[in-house]
Amino acid sequence: MGRLSPLGRVGLWLANLAALAFLVLPLLPVVLGAVQSEKSLQADVRALLPRQTTLANFRLVLSGGATRGPIFEQVSYLPKSIERFPAAFLNSMVVAASVALLTLALAALSAYTVARLDIRWVRAVVSLSLVARLLPLIVLMVPLYVLFRRYGLLNSLSGVVLAEVGFLLPYAILILVPYFASLPGELEDAARIDGCTRFAAFWRIVLPLAAPGLAACATIVFILSWHELLIPLIVVSRPEAMTLPVVLAGLVSDYFVFFTLMMAICLLGLAPTLLLVLLLQKYVVRGLVAGALKG
Amino acid sequence: MATLEPRPTARSREPSAGALAVLLNLPAGVVLVLVLAWPVLYAGWLSLHEVSLRQLRSGELPFAGLANYARLFGDDVFWLSLRHTVVFVAVAVALEVVIGLAIALVIDDERVALSRLTRVLLLVPWGVPPVVNGLLWSFVFNAQYGYLNRALLAVGAIREPVNWLGDPTLAMGAVVTAYVWRTTPFNILLYHAGLRGIPRDCYEAAAVDGASGWARFWHISLPLLRPVIAVTLILRTTFAFMVFDEIFAITQGGPGNATWVAGWYTYRAAFQPPFNIGLGSASAWVMALILGAAALVYARLVGRRLEA
Numbered sequence: 001m002g003r004l005s006p007l008g009r010v011g012l013w014l015a016n017l018a019a020l021a022f023l024v025l026p027l028l029p030v031v032l033g034a035v036q037s038e039k040s041l042q043a044d045v046r047a048l049l050p051r052q053t054t055l056a057n058f059r060l061v062l063s064g065g066a067t068r069g070p071i072f073e074q075v076s077y078l079p080k081s082i083e084r085f086p087a088a089f090l091n092s093m094v095v096a097a098s099v100a101l102l103t104l105a106l107a108a109l110s111a112y113t114v115a116r117l118d119i120r121w122v123r124a125v126v127s128l129s130l131v132a133r134l135l136p137l138i139v140l141m142v143p144l145y146v147l148f149r150r151y152g153l154l155n156s157l158s159g160v161v162l163a164e165v166g167f168l169l170p171y172a173i174l175i176l177v178p179y180f181a182s183l184p185g186e187l188e189d190a191a192r193i194d195g196c197t198r199f200a201a202f203w204r205i206v207l208p209l210a211a212p213g214l215a216a217c218a219t220i221v222f223i224l225s226w227h228e229l230l231i232p233l234i235v236v237s238r239p240e241a242m243t244l245p246v247v248l249a250g251l252v253s254d255y256f257v258f259f260t261l262m263m264a265i266c267l268l269g270l271a272p273t274l275l276l277v278l279l280l281q282k283y284v285v286r287g288l289v290a291g292a293l294k295g
Numbered sequence: 296m297a298t299l300e301p302r303p304t305a306r307s308r309e310p311s312a313g314a315l316a317v318l319l320n321l322p323a324g325v326v327l328v329l330v331l332a333w334p335v336l337y338a339g340w341l342s343l344h345e346v347s348l349r350q351l352r353s354g355e356l357p358f359a360g361l362a363n364y365a366r367l368f369g370d371d372v373f374w375l376s377l378r379h380t381v382v383f384v385a386v387a388v389a390l391e392v393v394i395g396l397a398i399a400l401v402i403d404d405e406r407v408a409l410s411r412l413t414r415v416l417l418l419v420p421w422g423v424p425p426v427v428n429g430l431l432w433s434f435v436f437n438a439q440y441g442y443l444n445r446a447l448l449a450v451g452a453i454r455e456p457v458n459w460l461g462d463p464t465l466a467m468g469a470v471v472t473a474y475v476w477r478t479t480p481f482n483i484l485l486y487h488a489g490l491r492g493i494p495r496d497c498y499e500a501a502a503v504d505g506a507s508g509w510a511r512f513w514h515i516s517l518p519l520l521r522p523v524i525a526v527t528l529i530l531r532t533t534f535a536f537m538v539f540d541e542i543f544a545i546t547q548g549g550p551g552n553a554t555w556v557a558g559w560y561t562y563r564a565a566f567q568p569p570f571n572i573g574l575g576s577a578s579a580w581v582m583a584l585i586l587g588a589a590a591l592v593y594a595r596l597v598g599r600r601l602e603a
Contacts, residue, residue, distance in 0.1 A: 004406050015401045016409040023416050026476055027423075029442035030431050041440055045456070046448045064554070106326060109319040117312045125320065127594050132331055134530075134590035136537045138561045139579040142572060143334035143341055143467050145565070149351060166330025169323055197309040227424040229540050234566060245426045245540075252430070252544055266427045277422035284418060288481065289488045293526060293597070 027134045033263030034058070037071050041260055057264035059083050078261075084239055084247045085265060092226055093246040093272075095157055099164045100222040104214060105166070107172035112202050114173070115180035116188070122150075126177060129170035137167060141234045148235060153239040163231045168221050176221065177289035179213025180206060216287030219280050223273045244269050335583070342576035347569060363577035373578065375552055376560040383471060383556055384535040390475045391531050392524065395482030400512065402483070403490040417487075421480040429544020432473035434461050436545070463553035466546050470554050473541045478534070482527050489523035490516060522596070529593040533586050557582050 004012065033041065034057055036050035043051065056071040065082040072078070113122050144163055145154075152158030183206060191201040207214070229245040236242050242250075248269055251262050277284055310318065340364050344356040367373050402413050423431070435443050436459040444456040459465045493516060501511050539558040546554040555563075556577070561582065565575025 009407060012401070012407045013409055014406060016407060016413050019398045019401050019413050020409075020416065022394070022476075023413070023419050023480070026435065027419070027430065029435050032442070033434060045440060046445060048442070048449055050447050106323040110303060110323040113316040113319045117316050119313055119316050122316050122320070128327075129498065130594040130597060131587070131590045132327070134533045134586055134593060135331065135335065136533075136558070136579070136582050136586055138537065138558050139338055139583045140331065140334050142561070142565045142575045142579050143338040144330070146341065146346070146351065146572060147334060147337065162326075163330060166326050169326060170331075173323070198315050199309070219595065223422065227426075229424075229426045229543070230562075242336050245424055248424075249543060252433075252547065259437065259440055261428055263434060266430050270423045271426045272420065273424065274422040275416045278415070281415065281418060285484060288484055292481075292485055292530060293488070293523065 019269045028293075030263045030267050033260050034267045036260055038258050038260045039071075046121050057260050058268070061261065061264050077256060079251055079256075080239075081247045081250045081254075081265060082252075082261065084242060085244075085268070087240065088242050088244045088247040089268070091157060091242065095160055095164070095232075095243055096225040097221045098157075098161045099168065099225040100218045102161065102165045103116065103168050103172045103221045104157060106169055107211075108207065108214065111157050111173050111176035111180050112206060114177050116185075116202070116206065125173065130174045132170035132220070133174060137230050140167060141230055144236050153235070155236055155241050157241055159235045160232045160241075161244065163235060164225050164228055165233065168224055171224075171291060172217050172221055175217045175287050176213055178290040179216075180209050183209050212283060212286070213290070215280070216283035216290070218290070219276055219283055220287045223276055223284075251292065298419055326534065338576045338579055338583075342580050344573055346572040346576070351572070359573060363573045365583065366574055367577045370388055371554060372555060373393055373560055376555040376557050379467070379554065380536060380538075380556040380558075383467070383474075383538060387471050387475050387478075387535045387538075388531045389420045391479045391482050391535075392527065394475070394479050394488055395527070396520075396524075398479075398483045399486035399490055400516070402487060414487075417483055418480050420477045423477060425477060425540035426544050428473055428477045428545055429459075429541040432469065432476075432541070433460070436469045442487070447515060460546060463550060466553050470538075470541050470545055473545060474535070474538055477541075478531065482531065485523050486520060489520045493519050525596055526593070529589055529596065533589050533593075536582070538588055 010176040032048075032050060035055070037052075037054055037056065040051050054071065059067045059069060060072055060078075061082055062085070063083075064079055064086045068075075110125055113119070114125050140163075148154050148159050148163075153162065175286045187205050187209070188201045192198070192203050196204070227245065228243075229249060230248045232243040233249060236246060248265060249264070250259070308365070309315075311392040341356075343359060344350075345362070346356050350356050398413075398417075402410050402417065404410060412531050420428075435441050438444065438461065440460040441459070443459065444453070445452045448456070457465070459469050495520075497515050498511055501515055506514070537558050538556055539562065542548060542554055542556055542559045543562075548555040548559050557578070561575050561578040564578055565572045
């Protein structure tokens with residue numbers, strides 16, 4: 001493309017500013033809400049910036065309600081979500097990491113057969129995954145609740161992990177197939193000529209070469225698991241097994257809402273996946289594109 | 296005496312490609328059958344039975360024929376929820392496509408340095424958990440303390456605070472806004488990838504011929520993006536049809552019934568008193584049938600590329 005006229009340059013700058021405003025401006029209220037006290041938020045309902053800032057909300061949430069400090073000393077009611085936050089954060093980490101690893105392992109095996117073994121029935125795996133990916137989650141959750149109830153999987157993290165692995169597996173296969181298919185076949189052929197079995201060629205040659213694809217897939221699955229509300233909401237009702245989205249959802253029906261505390265919890269809840277998205281952007285971007293367009 | 300027979304290697308004992316394919320697909324297959332296929336069929340079975348907490352406790356689920364479906368189709372709230380869903384999907388998907396295309400075009404032009412920052416922050420909304428997204432917008436739209444009213448009051452656009460979530464139309468608009476904000480980056484990303492695939496020569500040739508920026512978009516970018524747009528239309532329509540988290544966190548279906556959508560209806564039927572799981576299963580199956588059609592179109596669209 002040629003050089004921009006000065007006017008075109010200004011226009012493009014403004015367009016970028018508008019795009020940036022769309023992308024990040026809605027997060028500003030979260031930050032502004034989280035760094036002030038409820039009293040300061042309510043003092044002037046027309047003020048945009050807080051009168052004074054404090055980290056008391058974060059201290060309270062991170063300590064599970066133990067570190068009250070001067071702001072919360074007099075408060076008689078605190079949302080249950082505050083007390084449950086630390087354990088739920090840990091549960092979410094355990095669940096998301098387990099789901100990412102398990103899904104990746106199962107999906108890699110299947111995706112390899114689709115991309116590398118020329119077998120008619122295996123191709124149907126992709127079509128089935130495409131259809132399964134668009135299955136409404138709620139259709140799954142109504143019967144899973146009944147089944148999990150019968151087999152004692154309610155209120156357990158393993159139940160949550162199992163349901164999430166099943167739900168995310170088709171998508172993970174869709175992300176990995178194009179990666180495996182794009183690897184040069186010659187290396188695998190050479191290994192086979194040197195006496196490698198097909199599985200050894202997969203294990204020693206294809207998997208290491210597909211590392212960026214595996215990283216993309218694991219990151220995306222981790223993020224989606226961290227975000228998942230409906231599955232743990234239905235599987236878990238005991239506080240000890242709640243994941244972060246369930247604890248966050250508990251804030252909705254609270255009879256008294258502290259918006260400042262809510263925003264502090266939100267900020268802590270969105271931080272892990274926002275960081276992952278920004279740090280591993282290259283992988284996430286390629287994985288999302290591969291999973292949507294390349295089948 | 297030396298034999299000429301080759302040493303038995305790992306190769307000679309290896310399973311055929313077909314056997315290996317069965318073996319490697321077995322783990323995923325077992326999980327998919329147990330956690331996807333069986334439950335979906337089981338939901339169909341449940342929808343034909345009388346199932347609520349009492350029956351679950353006793354373990355006996357009496358056959359109910361099509362009673363659940365009769366009740367579902369006789370329920371005004373179900374039809375209302377479907378109508379709301381159609382409106383929600385139409386508005387949300389249209390916005391996702393238009394805003395997605397606009398931002399993709401902006402970041403595709405790398406001639407200003409700022410576009411690099413836009414590309415880096417492209418996925419920020421996608422990284423926000425849906426339930427957090429709901430809570431964050433419920434704060435933004437809050438009538439008393441929300442930042443939307445603060446901002447509008449500050450610039451003088453309104454004189455008195457607006458009760459965004461108290462008005463049926465505004466509340467639907469609020470939910471759509473929140474949902475569109477979180478989901479548009481996915482579209483931007485795919486359109487951006489699609490635009491990257493268009494050879495720059497096309498634009499240069501058009502520019503030499505004197506085509507304006509608009510003409511280049513209309514006659515080159517848009518036609519070449521059509522397959523990508525088709526994929527996003529199907530994906531976004533399906534996902535918008537299932538919207539749940541934002542409804543849960545922002546309006547809980549309110550005010551009144553104003554933001555009841557299909558997913559919320561199903562959830563409420565099955566998991567809120569009186570826990571009518573049979574009715575919930577029937578509603579879930581109706582949703583699955585509607586979306587099944589979309590899924591088949593999608594599988595054909597993307598599947599065709601795989602064959603090619």
